[in-house]
Amino acid sequence: MDIQERIFSIDSADTFNELCLEVYRFQKAHCALYSRYLDLLGKTETDVRHYTQIPFLPIDFFKTQQVLASGKQAEIIFSSSGTTGMVASQHHVAELAWYERSFRSGFQRFYGAVEDIAILALLPSYLERSGSSLIYMVDDLIAQSQHPASGYFLYNHEDLYQQLLALQQGGTKTLLIGVTYALLDFCEQYQLDFPELIVMETGGMKGKRKEVIREELHTILRQGFGVENIHSEYGMTELLSQGYSSGKGIFQTPPWMKVLMRDTNDPLSLVEQGKTGALNVIDLANYYSCSFIATQDLGKLHLDGSFEILGRFDNSDIRGCNLLVQ
Numbered sequence: 001m002d003i004q005e006r007i008f009s010i011d012s013a014d015t016f017n018e019l020c021l022e023v024y025r026f027q028k029a030h031c032a033l034y035s036r037y038l039d040l041l042g043k044t045e046t047d048v049r050h051y052t053q054i055p056f057l058p059i060d061f062f063k064t065q066q067v068l069a070s071g072k073q074a075e076i077i078f079s080s081s082g083t084t085g086m087v088a089s090q091h092h093v094a095e096l097a098w099y100e101r102s103f104r105s106g107f108q109r110f111y112g113a114v115e116d117i118a119i120l121a122l123l124p125s126y127l128e129r130s131g132s133s134l135i136y137m138v139d140d141l142i143a144q145s146q147h148p149a150s151g152y153f154l155y156n157h158e159d160l161y162q163q164l165l166a167l168q169q170g171g172t173k174t175l176l177i178g179v180t181y182a183l184l185d186f187c188e189q190y191q192l193d194f195p196e197l198i199v200m201e202t203g204g205m206k207g208k209r210k211e212v213i214r215e216e217l218h219t220i221l222r223q224g225f226g227v228e229n230i231h232s233e234y235g236m237t238e239l240l241s242q243g244y245s246s247g248k249g250i251f252q253t254p255p256w257m258k259v260l261m262r263d264t265n266d267p268l269s270l271v272e273q274g275k276t277g278a279l280n281v282i283d284l285a286n287y288y289s290c291s292f293i294a295t296q297d298l299g300k301l302h303l304d305g306s307f308e309i310l311g312r313f314d315n316s317d318i319r320g321c322n323l324l325v326q
Helices: 003-007 013-030 032-041 096-111 133-145 157-169 180-189 214-225
Strands: 076-079 090-093 118-122 174-178 198-201 231-234 243-245 257-262 276-283 292-301 307-312
Touching (some): 003 013, 003 096, 013 032, 090 096, 096 243, 118 157, 157 180, 174 180
Antiparallel strands (some): 276 292
């Protein structure tokens, strides 16, 4: 069984740990940037016997360096949105097959077969630029859904409203994924009572609106769409996997992805579950870049492995894909 098959077949904590150590050794040997970073930390392979001992690469390196295994060429380069004056992150993806398998498997794990779902996307700011990994994923999911109603909506909210009414009347399982400000714009014009609808916000006001706390945002969206909970997606340019929340800002990850919390005052130390800290993300789908990323998100890890996002470091850029400060 090849490494990709083994990663996407993880079924136990022991297997996850074994693969983390194997991927760590591979990336230490083949990713020059990560190797140099580990050398500066004085880390050797014998220092690491569990994934909690693996050093995490600061995410800012994706803004200034090519994070890619030696001998590999990028099949595609994803870039973050950022805002004017900010440096965009770039993720050089050697094999798109890893990304496609990751988001397809992750989506099915949380939402079922995509063929059975009408997928509507309200992502104007993403569509209006190039290099978005989110758009690549949504393009693929829309194509796989095979439902004639699946597709994008820019600013044509009336068309979206009529389409949602028709899907509700037809009893179609429907997912609406939207950037936060666009969903709020829609709710200011239209109101639905569609309790079966899955509304997924990707976070971010893109400078279009004033930031609001998550509880206020989700209250507005719940009332506007007539749903009990608002779903969310946790993903970013530097990762090839996503976490999903089915409500209340509590995220779950697929078996090949895990979130740990580091001490904000000691970035090489982890904090206990149940305490707040900064997110370290393990994404084994990042096989040919770096699977161990120290993000600039602040959060809280729960005993069952789920997590929530509480905000960001004050001195860090506002990410294009970040969730709202709680």
